Amino acid sequence: xxxxESSSKKVITKEEWEKKLSEVKIRKxxxxxxxxxxxxxxxxxxxxxxxQMESGTQPDIDLGTxxxxxxxRKAVQCGQVEDAIEKVNDLNPEILDTNPQLxxxxxxxxxxxxxxxxxxEEALEFAQEELAPRGEENHAFLEELERTVAxxxxxxxxxxxxxxxxxxxxxxxxxxxxNAAILTSQSHEKDxxxxxxxKMLIWAQNQLDEKASYPHIxxxxxxxxxxxxx
Numbered sequence: 402x403x404x405x406e407s408s409s410k411k412v413i414t415k416e417e418w419e420k421k422l423s424e425v426k427i428r429k430x431x432x433x434x435x436x437x438x439x440x441x442x443x444x445x446x447x448x449x450x451x452x453q454m455e456s457g458t459q460p461d462i463d464l465g466t467x468x469x470x471x472x473x474r475k476a477v478q479c480g481q482v483e484d485a486i487e488k489v490n491d492l493n494p495e496i497l498d499t500n501p502q503l504x505x506x507x508x509x510x511x512x513x514x515x516x517x518x519x520x521x522e523e524a525l526e527f528a529q530e531e532l533a534p535r536g537e538e539n540h541a542f543l544e545e546l547e548r549t550v551a552x553x554x555x556x557x558x559x560x561x562x563x564x565x566x567x568x569x570x571x572x573x574x575x576x577x578x579x580n581a582a583i584l585t586s587q588s589h590e591k592d593x594x595x596x597x598x599x600k601m602l603i604w605a606q607n608q609l610d611e612k613a614s615y616p617h618i619x620x621x622x623x624x625x626x627x628x629x630x631x
Contacts, residue, residue: 410612410613410614411612411613411614412613412614412615412629413613413614413615413616413629414616414629415616415626415628415629418615418616418626418629419616419626430458433452433456433458434458435594435595435598436452436456436458436595437449437452437453437456437458437459437460438461438590438593438594438595439593439594439595440452441460441461441462441464441467441589442584442589442590442591442592442593443593444467444470444471444474444580446464446467446468446471449464449467450464461589462587462589466492466587469488469492470492470580470583470584472488473485473488473489473492473579473580473583474576474577474579474580475576476488477507477510477572477575477576477579478569478572478573478576479572480510480514480517480572482507482508482510482511482514482575483511485507485579486507489579489583492583492586493583493586495586496582496583496586500582501535501539503578503579503582505532505535505539505542505545506575506578507575507579508531508532508535509532509545509546509549509575510571510572510575511527511531512524512527512528512531512532512546512549512550513549513552513566513567513571515527516549516552516553516558516567517567521553524550524553525550525553528546528549528550532546533546548563548566549563549566551563552564552566552567599621602618602621606618614629614630615629616628616629617629
């Protein structure tokens with residue numbers, strides 16, 4: 402950006418910006434609903450119960466269902482995929498019946514756990530009996546299966562091209578997909594609203610950067626206003 406273009410920007414001081422922000426009225430009830438939405442979606446049941454008592458904010462789902470959902474999520478995160486499948490079927494068998502991609506990913510995670518524990522013969526048998534037929538019906542599934550089975554070809558799986566499948570992050574990815582499906586089945590958003598609003602804030606700041614120099618919020622945790630760059 403040239404000097405002429407930079408100098409043509411409007412400069413808004415921190416005092417002016419804070420005055421404008423103070424004129425924006427946001428209801429406390431709306432802020433409380435955002436907090437409750439985050440706690441419910443992310444599964445912080447004890448915090449949600451306490452926040453409900455302190456603020457009087459009502460969650461949009463039965464808080465008792467959060468405990469069940471978190472038990473399913475924790476099972477996947479601990480590598481106990483069979484247990485997770487049983488639990489989700491107890492909650493609502495239609496979740497897996499109507500979501501073949503999710504069910505495949507859970508079965509894929511079961512295969513990964515067998516490989517992780519060194520059960521090579523069991524892993525090959527499971528892949529052939531449970532996953533191969535689904536791969537024949539879906540090319541994307543077949544590619545994922547081939548990547549997973551490729552783990553068996555390497556002694557040093559930590560440094561192999563598909564080693565990330567054994568990372569804990571892979572368990573988290575599968576757990577998050579299952580968590581989202583359970584939330585959807587309960588007519589609840591699969592993602593909390595608060596992170597989306599923060600992304601919108603960053604987008605709005607980037608758009609405004611083209612027209613003005615103003616105090617940014619770069620520290621999203623503390624929401625600290627920084628002096629405008631002039």
